[in-house]
Amino acid sequence: MMQSAADMPVWAAIAVAFFLLIGSGLALIGAIGFMRLPTFYERIHAPTLGTSWGIGGIMLASMIFFTVSSGRLVFHELLIGIFVTVTTPITFMLLARAALHRDRAEGNGNVPDKPNRSQPAREVLGESDPRRG
Amino acid sequence: MSAIILFTAVSIAQLMLAAAMAIASVRMFRGPRAQDRIIGLDTLYINAMLLLVTFGIGTGRVIYFEAALVMGMLGFVATVALAKFLMRGEVIE
Amino acid sequence: MLPYPLLTLSLILMWLLLNGFTPGHLVLGILVAVFASWAMASLRPEKPKLAKWYLLPKLFGIVLYDIVKSNIAVARIILKSGRRSHNPGFLTVPLDIENHTAIAVLAVVLTSTPGSAWLEYDSNDRTVLLHVLDLDNEAEWRDTIKNRYEKLLMEIFA
Structure with missing residues (x-):
């Protein structure tokens, strides 16, 4: 372990350690918040700590480490970063919509109703349009 | 000197990420509803992915990066499929 | 080609x-x-039109800065000992942008910022339902979404 790490300059090691600890610390705080927050809609905010700068910090640390230790520019970690930043909102949005759907269908919790102005508007439109239906 | 700094930082980071994974799996087992469990799974695999990247920094091998990339992609597809199932599978037929 | x-x-x-x-x-x-x-x-997906692509780095910078800021704010809320130290709530915001790509970018920005999550968009009356972790001043959240993000997005995706 750590064959190439011994001949790294100290500033690079400190930078790698700093970003690594920031990233993993944020991921841990996110997980703690995910445990402690009381309702689902609050809990959905906590893991984004890990998926925004948690991932960002660890990716930066990995980029600095491999760039310094191999002597050439390595930034393919950016791919994971971009991929996760783009995909996490999609999963969270889908999950939140599923949760809203279930809560509304079962009528529990204090979730807001579907904006119900749209439904009558469509019905009125449908009635006034003789070609329809 | 720099080897000591790196070794300490990587070890602490791996401990923290392992703790985050443990907490996420506790929520996954305990979570009152299905959506909590799915977000627990999501947090679990993202932290596992980060743990793989720190293993890559620890050993100096690039192969862990590819494992992390595959893990991120499969985890995303799994979470989306589960979320879709929640929307279509149970409450509304 | x-x-x-x-x-x-x-x-x-x-x-x-x-x-x-x-x-x-x-x-x-x-x-x-x-x-x-x-x-x-x-x-044949809908082709996004970038009108002022040179504003994209500005958007990127603003979003990175906001993510750092809200990371700190959310970490503080989580680590505070009192369980009820924050005031979560739902927020309905009417949107003016119509471009689908711009709405998608706005959704990604708002969801990947800790502290705010995009729940659903109603395309009939063009409102979006958000959940905000710390809804102390609602007006400031509305102002951030409308003036800080939406204006810039409307300029980029004209």
Whole structure:
């Protein structure tokens, strides 16, 4: 372990350690918040700590480490970063919509109703349009 | 000197990420509803992915990066499929 | 020839990042990217129009800064000992943008910022339902979304 790490300059090691600890610390705080927050809609905010700068910090640390230790520019970690930043909102949005759907269908919790102005508007439109239906 | 700094930082980071994974799996087992469990799974695999990247920094091998990339992609597809199932599978037929 | 130049370029970049830069991989990457963008063209998705693409770095900077700020704020809320130290709530915001790509970008920005989550968009009355972790002053959240993000997005995707 750590064959190439011994001949790294100290500033690079400190930078790698700093970003690594920031990233993993944020991921841990996110997980703690995910445990402690009381309702689902609050809990959905906590893991984004890990998926925004948690991932960002660890990716930066990995980029600095491999760039310094191999002597050439390595930034393919950016791919994971971009991929996760783009995909996490999609999963969270889908999950939140599923949760809203279930809560509304079962009528529990204090979730807001579907904006119900749209439904009558469509019905009125449908009635006034003789070609329809 | 720099080897000591790196070794300490990587070890602490791996401990923290392992703790985050443990907490996420506790929520996954305990979570009152299905959506909590799915977000627990999501947090679990993202932290596992980060743990793989720190293993890559620890050993100096690039192969862990590819494992992390595959893990991120499969985890995303799994979470989306589960979320879709929640929307279509149970409450509304 | 090239229906989606931006997509082609980013596919080539991704190929080179994954495989390392050699002339052979450059040629192979260009081939794959061109065929993939033709495949994309036969799907006929709605083509996004970038009017002022030079504002994209500004948006990127603003979003990075806001994510740092809200990371600190959310970490503070989580680590505070009192369980009820914050005031979560739902927020309905009417939107003026119509471009689908712009709405998608806004959703990604708001959801990846800790402290605010995009729940659903109603395309009939063009409102979005958000959940905010710390809803102490609602007016400031509305102002942030409308003036800080939406105005910039409307300029970019005209």
